[in-house]
Amino acid sequence: MKWGHRLRQIVNVLDLATPLGLLIARASGSRLSRGPRGLIIAAGYGWSLPHAGAFTVGNVVLFRAPQGTAGHDPGLLGHEERHCSQYAYCLGLPFLLLYALCAGWSMLRSGNPASRNFFERQAGLAAGGYIDRGGRIPDFRSHKRNEA
Template sequence: MRHRTRSVLTAINGTTGAGLLLALLSGARVRRGRDGILIAEGYRLRVPPNSCFTVGSVILTRRTAEWLLAEERAALLAHESRHANQYAVLGPLFWPAYWLACGWSISLTRSYGVRNFFERHAGLKDGGYPEDLPLRPWIARLKRR
């Protein structure tokens, strides 16, 4: 998705505004990133526990913007940018869809990411997730029937 289009769509659908509000409430400092992405560094709330996550075109991180923009984290930045693309398409519907996908993944594997459509589409490896986990034993037994 073109970066400018993504930025406009996430601004119109309100998700970037929600990300900026969350940054403000958490005491994070917002800086410009690459390709229309904003980085809110110094996120201080306990939830979620991840080192970074995305809301609209805003990537919120407990670390610094420099940490996220470092070459060795290019894959992580790309992963979070793909989530911004998802927000551009779904807008606020991303939240319930994402949480349903988390529930599905947890029910199958005990991991909210491995079988989550949105995390898979954003790139599991790029986001630091394992590529696959075994299914819970009761699910595996059902598959064998």
């Protein structure tokens, strides 16, 4: 494992993001296994929220897919791994609030929580299974009023 991966792993333990991810994985009945580059794969996540097929908390990548198939999509795993790095540079749990704010902004701008979400765009929309819907808030100032 490269030193950057080890540093991310240590930061995500110290900032409590990975321990929270492990708690969620255990409480949801997910099966844990070691993944590449310091990741922990939690397979068989069955809770209804979030709706995504995979999501990340610290260095724990939770997959709805059963053990044996979880983590085998290199594009999706790479996307989730970039979220692991985002947790580290946001110093852990503040990532959750920042992500929620970006998802809200994206909902306002595009009608979905990913298209204009800074974190999802940085992690790669297509790799995460998202479609870039674009979109802008209409500029009502540019429309002339019909004065009768």
